[in-house]
Amino acid sequence: MSDPGVAVRAEGLGLRRRRGWALRDCSFELPAGSVTALVGANGAGKSTLLKIAAGLLRPSEGAVATRGSVGFVAQDKPLYRGFTVAEMLRFGRVTNAEDWDDTYARQLVGEAALPLSAKVNRLSGGERARLALVLALARRPDVLLLDEPLSEMDPVAREDVLRTLMVAVAETGVTVVLSTHVVSDLDGVCDHLLLLDRGVVQLAGEVEELLDNHRVVLAGRGDLGDHQVILGRGGEHRGTTLVRVTGELDVPEELVSAPGLEELVIAYLRANRGVAA
Ligand SMILES: Nc1ncnc2c1ncn2[C@@H]1O[C@H](COP(=O)(O)OP(=O)(O)OP(=O)(O)O)[C@@H](O)[C@H]1O
Known part of the structure; x- marks a missing residue:
């Protein structure tokens, strides 16, 4: 190498x-x-x-x-x-x-x-x-x-x-x-x-970069623009959605948080199974 x-x-x-x-x-x-x-x-x-x-x-x-x-x-x-x-x-x-x-x-x-x-x-x-x-x-x-x-x-x-x-x-x-x-x-x-x-x-x-590229958005999948939805859980009003972001996310700040490593991995594993629980 x-x-x-x-x-x-x-x-x-x-x-x-x-x-x-x-x-x-x-x-x-x-x-x-x-x-x-x-x-x-x-x-x-x-x-x-x-x-x-x-x-x-x-x-x-x-x-x-x-x-x-x-x-x-x-x-x-x-x-x-x-x-x-x-x-x-x-x-x-x-x-x-x-x-x-x-x-x-x-x-x-x-x-x-x-x-x-x-x-x-x-x-x-x-x-x-x-x-x-x-x-x-x-x-x-x-x-x-x-x-x-x-x-x-x-x-x-x-x-x-x-x-x-x-x-x-x-x-x-x-x-x-x-x-x-x-x-x-x-x-x-x-x-x-x-x-x-x-x-x-x-x-x-x-890991740091991957966590930085993902966000957990509260309350449904309303307007996530072109960002890639990895997994939505828990319905339109009380749920969360993990998104892979490609730039600014046009969602009120209070509805957005950074995922933890475990949360990120589990969301991908669930999405692969096609289970949105
Ligand atoms: N000796 C083998 N002969 C034929 N197929 C195999 C053999 N070993 C593994 N496979 C197949 O290759 C694929 C990958 O298996 P592998 O053991 O690499 O998965 P893994 O991610 O390590 O799984 P686990 O988390 O269960 O340990 C599986 O579909 C498995 O059935």
């Missing part, structure tokens, strides 16, 4: 499955050191995209380029279940001799309160997820791809893991892409958003 500021670039990326396209015409750029929330309904193509970026699946068309080394934690967190935590660390060190940061690995295991002598198959789902993340982080990758890393964790563990990731981003400039269904967790954590709908990129960019 020629631009040093770009860590991941996809161009026309597509993967055809037997039943159709799992990913289609997918193009985006993620800057180095960014944290991207990859969101979309079940089956939208999130895992497919991450696996292609990790080099585990070959695209049918297009390409994705990543800058530097890539770490990937799959949704099913493959670990050797008969190993202890300590043995997994040793395995990580031996198989990643050059990149392995053992001090960091032990620090992260300590922070996660994972007992070194515990067998992997005796750990809870959330603990296994944390161990998988430790092993990925300790390799000090330049790009870290995480497929639903938080899904099995309790709220405190989720917060701790996100803090660990933020520290890693600040200290090493690692670029993180993580898929999730719980967008509220990522508010204030992710600075980029990638929203997939049935294999297609529907929304991509900087």
Whole structure:
């Protein structure tokens, strides 16, 4: 990749499955050191995209380029279940001799309160997820791809893991892409958003810019001019409408507010389902 500021670039990326396209015409750029929330309904193509970026699946068309080394934690967190935590660390060190940061690995295991002598198959789902993340982080990758890393964790563990990731981003400039269904967790954590709908990129960019380009308008869809209505909810008089604005919005100020990240994502996901509840 020629631009040093770009860590991941996809161009026309597509993967055809037997039943159709799992990913289609997918193009985006993620800057180095960014944290991207990859969101979309079940089956939208999130895992497919991450696996292609990790080099585990070959695209049918297009390409994705990543800058530097890539770490990937799959949704099913493959670990050797008969190993202890300590043995997994040793395995990580031996198989990643050059990149392995053992001090960091032990620090992260300590922070996660994972007992070194515990067998992997005796750990809870959330603990296994944390161990998988430790092993990925300790390799000090330049790009870290995480497929639903938080899904099995309790709220405190989720917060701790996100803090660990933020520290890693600040200290090493690692670029993180993580898929999730719980967008509220990522508010204030992710600075980029990638929203997939049935294999297609529907929304991509900087979170701040995307929030800036959208408005929630109270009380119906009266006169929204040429602005793009994403989703209207709750009827003409007491409802709200999410619009993508392309300039000045000709609606009284008191009827307009800025959406939050979760509100924005949920509106798009609902609109994709054709549900205006
Ligand atoms: N091994 C496979 N063989 C055939 N089709 C597959 C395979 N894996 C995924 N698909 C299909 O590809 C599409 C995208 O799946 P993918 O797992 O990437 O979605 P996802 O967004 O990660 O979903 P989820 O949120 O449920 O994890 C789906 O239609 C799915 O049925």
